[in-house]
Amino acid sequence: MSTSSSEALEAQKRAAAEAAAEEVQDGMLVGLGTGSTVAYLLPALAARKLKDIRCVATSDATERIGIELGLAVEPFDALDHLDLAIDGADQIAPDGWVVKGGGGAHTREKVVAAAADRFVVIADETKVVESISAPIPLELLSFGLPATLAALVPTVVRDGAPPSPDGGVIADYGGDLSDVAAVATLLSTTPGVVDHGLFPPELTSAVIVAHGDGRIERRIY
Template identity: 55%
Template sequence: MASSRATARQQGPLSDALRERYKHDAAKAAAEMVQDGMRVGLGTGTTVAHLLPAIAERGLANVRCAATSPATERAALALGLKLADLDELGDLDIAIDGADQIDPGAWLVKGGGRALTREKIVAAAAKVFVVIASEEKAVGELGPPVPLELMRFGARCTLTKLGQARLRDGAESPDGGLIADYLGAVGDPRELSARLSAAPGVIEHGLFAPEMVSVILIAGAAGVQRREGGKPLG
């Protein structure tokens, strides 16, 4: 596995087949980091869909997992993975999840699959948080949309205060919160993160700071390349 602060970028848009292959490659590399006896956090989304069989294929009998969404839970159970509530497991040894955007400083945008609050709780509960992605998710700077989970009470007032934000039609989180997207410029992600966190009615937002991230595995034409985040390994 190559180690690099940059990822070789594909010329032009990726084909669907190539994108899925890269997701598979990143997921397989992350699955190799799971050891028997670990407590593992499982993210949500299309890249995690490749991760679950990659973990199951390893045949680790004593791995217990916490899922971040009903979809992940159903898929994991179908593959024979052992699941438990996060509160039962306590601190996790490792959590693995995808990302919608990854900038050069290891800031992430996550939550396109509507499970952003659970994903952030699981990432924070893990000693090691690994992010997996295909190469088109690596960007020069973060941009909109940034997913939000909102309280139902006063949601329109919350959106008005935020400014450039709108609800996703019919979308809700696994815990019943409304899903919206912040559509303004991101600029300094730390400043926007603080602003969104301070807004009454915002349960959580999809900006993940580098200090939450241990390792980023980005798969592309050059193979799986590794970036370091701000959370120490072990």
């Protein structure tokens, strides 16, 4: 990717993140995702200087940066729900399916998304796809790992990937995705799978996509 193309993508990520930051209001309980697009959300949110917002983070990196920026980030054990969660995505399909987990935090990201009244996905235009394709990130238990991998052929442990924030093994499922819902069910019901990176349409409230021509597209679900 050329420098100009890279800069254009970063500008799109920033634009989507800044648009999403405007969704946060005083007093909200907010879930903060993980990744390169969320990296632009954190300073945008801090710059708004909202009153009495409380945040939870899906990764140590997001928590650390958020605190450094002055956001009130606390462990996700004192709250039983969130008003809003904002996170990035690896793939966004027209039917609302979303793939997450490039950074290996998808289990926490799904827990936070499910706990929120509204889950908003932010992305640059390259994350919009015609249909979901492999690989699909997985978090697996280390116990019985060979048996879990054998049950999910073709699945491979991600080379050089650190453990998930909760110590799980990060792997990628490379099978056929022509029926995404069926694959999601397979992954969810296979013993040894902590969680997978397929986020169903009903989990997402809105998608904010920034385009290269300056448009901010909002898809409401």
